[in-house]
Amino acid sequence: MNVIAYERVSTDEQSNFGFSLQHQKSVIKNYCEFKGYNIVETFTEDYSGKDFDRPEWNKIMTLIKSRKGYIQKIICLRWDRFSRNQMLSMKMMETLQKQGVSIETVEEQIDTSSPDSQLMMSIFLAMPEIENRKNSIRTTEGMRRARFEGNWTGSAPKGYRYVRINNKSILEPNQQAPLITEAFTRMASGAYSAEDVRKWLYEKGMVMTKNNFPMIIRNKVYIGKVYVKSWKNEPESYAVGKHPPLVSEDLFHRANAVLDGRRKNWDFESDKTDLYPLKPFMKCHIHPHRSLTAAPSKGRKGNLYHYYFCTLCKGAERHPVDKVHEQVEDLLKSIQISAETVKLYRKVLESIFDRESGDKVKEMTKNQVDIEKLEQRNQNIQNMLMDGKLEPSEYHRMKDINDRELAQIKHKVEHLQEHGSTYKKYIKKEVPLLENLVSFYQRSNGETKRKILGCIFSEKFVLENKKVAAVKYTTPIQVLLNVKGVLESGKTKKEVENDLLFNLAPSPGLEPGTP
Numbered sequence: 001m002n003v004i005a006y007e008r009v010s011t012d013e014q015s016n017f018g019f020s021l022q023h024q025k026s027v028i029k030n031y032c033e034f035k036g037y038n039i040v041e042t043f044t045e046d047y048s049g050k051d052f053d054r055p056e057w058n059k060i061m062t063l064i065k066s067r068k069g070y071i072q073k074i075i076c077l078r079w080d081r082f083s084r085n086q087m088l089s090m091k092m093m094e095t096l097q098k099q100g101v102s103i104e105t106v107e108e109q110i111d112t113s114s115p116d117s118q119l120m121m122s123i124f125l126a127m128p129e130i131e132n133r134k135n136s137i138r139t140t141e142g143m144r145r146a147r148f149e150g151n152w153t154g155s156a157p158k159g160y161r162y163v164r165i166n167n168k169s170i171l172e173p174n175q176q177a178p179l180i181t182e183a184f185t186r187m188a189s190g191a192y193s194a195e196d197v198r199k200w201l202y203e204k205g206m207v208m209t210k211n212n213f214p215m216i217i218r219n220k221v222y223i224g225k226v227y228v229k230s231w232k233n234e235p236e237s238y239a240v241g242k243h244p245p246l247v248s249e250d251l252f253h254r255a256n257a258v259l260d261g262r263r264k265n266w267d268f269e270s271d272k273t274d275l276y277p278l279k280p281f282m283k284c285h286i287h288p289h290r291s292l293t294a295a296p297s298k299g300r301k302g303n304l305y306h307y308y309f310c311t312l313c314k315g316a317e318r319h320p321v322d323k324v325h326e327q328v329e330d331l332l333k334s335i336q337i338s339a340e341t342v343k344l345y346r347k348v349l350e351s352i353f354d355r356e357s358g359d360k361v362k363e364m365t366k367n368q369v370d371i372e373k374l375e376q377r378n379q380n381i382q383n384m385l386m387d388g389k390l391e392p393s394e395y396h397r398m399k400d401i402n403d404r405e406l407a408q409i410k411h412k413v414e415h416l417q418e419h420g421s422t423y424k425k426y427i428k429k430e431v432p433l434l435e436n437l438v439s440f441y442q443r444s445n446g447e448t449k450r451k452i453l454g455c456i457f458s459e460k461f462v463l464e465n466k467k468v469a470a471v472k473y474t475t476p477i478q479v480l481l482n483v484k485g486v487l488e489s490g491k492t493k494k495e496v497e498n499d500l501l502f503n504l505a506p507s508p509g510l511e512p513g514t515p
Contacts, residue, residue: 001036002040003040004074005025005032005039005041007076008049008054010048024077028077039075040071049082050085052083068099072100072101074102080127082103084129084131084132086126147227150243152226157171157221159176159246160174170243171241172243172244173244179204180216184246187259188258190258198213217256223245224240224245225239226241235392236392236396249407253403273450277446278324281460281461283461284310284312284313287310290312292309294308306320308321324463327463327466329438329442332437335456335477367413371410374409378403382395437452440452455474458475
């Protein structure tokens with residue numbers, strides 16, 4: 001009788017339970033010699049028995065179908081080596097029976113002539129499946145327990161690697177961690193699309209699909225949390241991880257706000273000021289009610305070119321950014337002021353900033369109160385959760401809402417603090433440079449450029465024939481331009497200072513509104 005010897009073990013079984021392929025081979029060989037079976041071929045499998053989609057088993061089926069009647073039996077050590085799924089096992093045995101092949105085991109033999117054989121067959125086939133299910137439950141419970149304790153399970157996320165500490169696997173940042181942090185920073189800025197950031201990561205050697213990248217931005221593992229799946233009656237939750245975070249919660253929420261299209265909730269006003277500082281100060285000369293916007297355009301060779309343009313003119317009103325910037329810098333050269341005028345200008349600005357600082361202190365105080373309220377609210381819902389008055393799912397929903405609002409207010413506070421320091425630096429260090437206005441403007445960032453231009457132009461200007469036209473200056477600039485003549489006319493410095501103070505302090509502050 002021609003038979004096939006089939007030996008199977010999964011990697012987990014071999015490592016955890018000590019199953020040996022060599023043992024199966026030896027026992028099956030001795031059994032076939034005793035029974036007088038002719039082993040035509042031996043197939044050795046290192047694969048799970050949960051189904052029959054196994055490489056070596058597929059080869060067996062190909063051999064049986066190609067040489068029908070040549071093989072009479074498949075010999076296994078036990079039924080769990082054949083399969084660990086009762087329903088699929090019965091179907092496979094029917095398929096084999098049609099090919100004239102039966103399954104025979106060495107250790108768990110069944111007398112097929114007995115009516116009770118079908119019952120014994122069901123028991124032998126069901127036991128491995130039940131054992132599989134128990135193992136699956138134990139594995140799931142073990143993974144949940146590990147995650148509740150802050151241990152990440154599964155493959156290491158991008159930006160991390162596993163290290164062994166005290167015989168335990170712990171996540172730690174790897175060489176890609178800075179790339180993940182920078183990816184969040186770029187998303188939070190609002191200046192890049194998700195695809196822009198993904199391509200940037202690809203250029204740096206971090207390969208991922210379009211669908212996988214948003215999953216990275218939404219993964220709270222990067223703020224030091226571990227996701228715990230729902231199980232039976234227990235809802236999903238997050239545990240504090242033992243691994244170090246790669247980004248702050250504030251940065252995480254801002255990046256997700258952009259990704260989810262909630263950018264309007266955040267202050268991204270200065271996202272592209274370095275590229276397009278003139279954007280708030282220009283209007284279309286064809287459609288005077290329409291402000292010019294700005295955006296890059298890709299050329300035929302793939303190069304990016306930046307333009308200021310009118311959205312109603314369909315390309316007719318389009319101006320290269322670098323050319324417009326040159327025009328404005330030439331204009332600034334004509335209004336540079338003297339050192340004596342700068343001294344008076346600085347003194348008056350200090351008086352104005354002193355007045356405005358009180359309003360900022362009030363706003364900072366209000367924001368701090370709001371922060372304390374939200375932090376207390378988080379503490380309250382945490383207490384309700386611990387007291388059993390709040391479901392975990394509702395707790396996480398409410399906490400996420402509070403965390404987003406908290407991050408938004410903290411971002412406002414940082415913005416106010418940053419602007420306050422900018423004003424002080426502007427008065428103490430930069431104002432004296434107004435006597436060399438052009439070089440000061442050229443080396444400033446976009447936000448400071450807008451501050452300067454906001455003090456210079458009283459209305460939005462237009463571009464005609466590629467040149468700046470219809471420029472109207474603010475009253476303070478008009479005064480500064482004429483101050484030299486005023487001083488020479490015989491007025492005292494005190495009188496000039498009073499004139500400056502009167503003209504430099506319009507109600508909106510240093511940045512007169514532009515129509």
